[in-house]
Amino acid sequence: MDNSPASWAPAPAVLAVAWLITALASVGTITTAVGGDPRGAILFGLVTLVAGAFALHSTLVRPRLSADSRGIRAKTLTGSVLLPWGITRVRLRTTRRLGRDGVTLEIEAEDRLLVFGRMDLGEDPRDVLDVLSALRAG
Known part of the structure; x- marks a missing residue:
């Protein structure tokens, strides 16, 4: 990639x-x-x-989340924030509710925790994690 x-x-x-x-x-x-x-x-x-x-x-807040070689940019109603790769930790969290598993993408950077679900991202958070991991490594 x-x-x-x-x-x-x-x-x-x-x-x-x-x-x-x-x-x-x-x-x-x-x-x-x-x-x-x-x-x-x-x-x-x-x-x-x-x-x-x-x-x-x-x-x-479109696009809700974007990423490139510099880091991750998250857009909120109060503006957007750039999180450099060096200070971010990205992981998936699976939660069971009403008999179904819900997967969210969690991005943690210093004192911030951003949580994105399928509705926020427009696609499966697992696929987004794969792209983010490739960008981070590249």
Whole structure:
């Protein structure tokens, strides 16, 4: 593998569905409010808020994680942070919840711990770890 940069973000299809749900839920909020159903409007409003927050976050922090020969760059709502390879420790964590194994990628650097799941990365964290290991070694 070469030293070209790699990046990961939520899948575009997931992002599109989140924005579609936000739009449909906002229409539902308005329709139920105008129709005189305040409880329905509150429920649709909550769905709009949650789906919109997810969609906005996923849009603003693209790409969520990137890496090159210098190190790893993670993007958050407060900005991005560059973590040089020399101070980072990357590992997988498997957790069993509701009868299923969930795999997350953990990146530890000094006093920071960043955790990324499949939804954050758009692909399996195990595959991302393989690419990160190759970049680090290269």
